[in-house]
Amino acid sequence: FKRPLLIGPVKPCVGMRPKEFAKRAKEALLGGADIVKDDELIGDPVYSPLAVRVKAVSRATREAEKLTGEKKLYFAFLGNGAPSRILENAKTAKKNGADGFMVSPAINGWEIIRDLRKFGLPIIAHNAYVYSAHMKNHGISFSVFALFQRLCGADFVVTPAPYGTFEVMARGEHLDNIKILSKNMPGIKKSFPAFCGGQSAKTIPFLRKDVGNNDFALIAGTSLYGNPDGPAAGARMLIRALSA
Numbered sequence: 001f002k003r004p005l006l007i008g009p010v011k012p013c014v015g016m017r018p019k020e021f022a023k024r025a026k027e028a029l030l031g032g033a034d035i036v037k038d039d040e041l042i043g044d045p046v047y048s049p050l051a052v053r054v055k056a057v058s059r060a061t062r063e064a065e066k067l068t069g070e071k072k073l074y075f076a077f078l079g080n081g082a083p084s085r086i087l088e089n090a091k092t093a094k095k096n097g098a099d100g101f102m103v104s105p106a107i108n109g110w111e112i113i114r115d116l117r118k119f120g121l122p123i124i125a126h127n128a129y130v131y132s133a134h135m136k137n138h139g140i141s142f143s144v145f146a147l148f149q150r151l152c153g154a155d156f157v158v159t160p161a162p163y164g165t166f167e168v169m170a171r172g173e174h175l176d177n178i179k180i181l182s183k184n185m186p187g188i189k190k191s192f193p194a195f196c197g198g199q200s201a202k203t204i205p206f207l208r209k210d211v212g213n214n215d216f217a218l219i220a221g222t223s224l225y226g227n228p229d230g231p232a233a234g235a236r237m238l239i240r241a242l243s244a
Contacts, residue, residue, distance in 0.1 A: 003242045005034045005217040007194060008235060011225035013039030018048050022056035024231055028224060029064035031235025035073045037102055040128045043079030051092050058097025075100040075124050080107050083115065090119055104128040105149055113152035124194065125154035131168060142169055143176040150181055156194040156217055157181055163206045166197025178211055192217050201241035218242065
């Protein structure tokens, strides 16, 4: 409650086997990250099968909880394909210890979020493929996509912010996204805006000012895992900035 949440999508996003993947995730959690998650580019590859990876990272997450005395979460990406495949992957992920799911609603349809609610785990709605219909100066407003995902039950809605490296929207639209996810709507729970796209300690003050409170999440990939002293050091630096 005293600061925004820190989400660390494990990097490198592809190519690591489950044991190495879990080790990187644990380092980020020990450094202070609240949540680790799969990248949207990894699903169920032969070198890192979903069940094996989820079991390894879930175990590492529980170990990090014991060592830090803090609650930690791991969100498994359920991949893409037919809805039936996504739901089977959800069963597999929950059975092997995942704390939450990540899906790409612009690829699999908004209803996939509602279908996953029955598993009782929190959901990250990723923005993959949204940009086929949205660019900085034309297309469908990103806040419309954000609203659909909130209405379907997404707990976190991934959205770029204009201060990072992935500038696909003007600041006004960025503020619209925050408003649509945070404003009171009868019978509809709020969603966390989860800011991505090159976010770092430098962008945190701008995000905090825009949101006006701590009810948001920072998704940090490169600034966390790319720290020259390792993921734990990267997480500690970001937590200091989020707590300032």
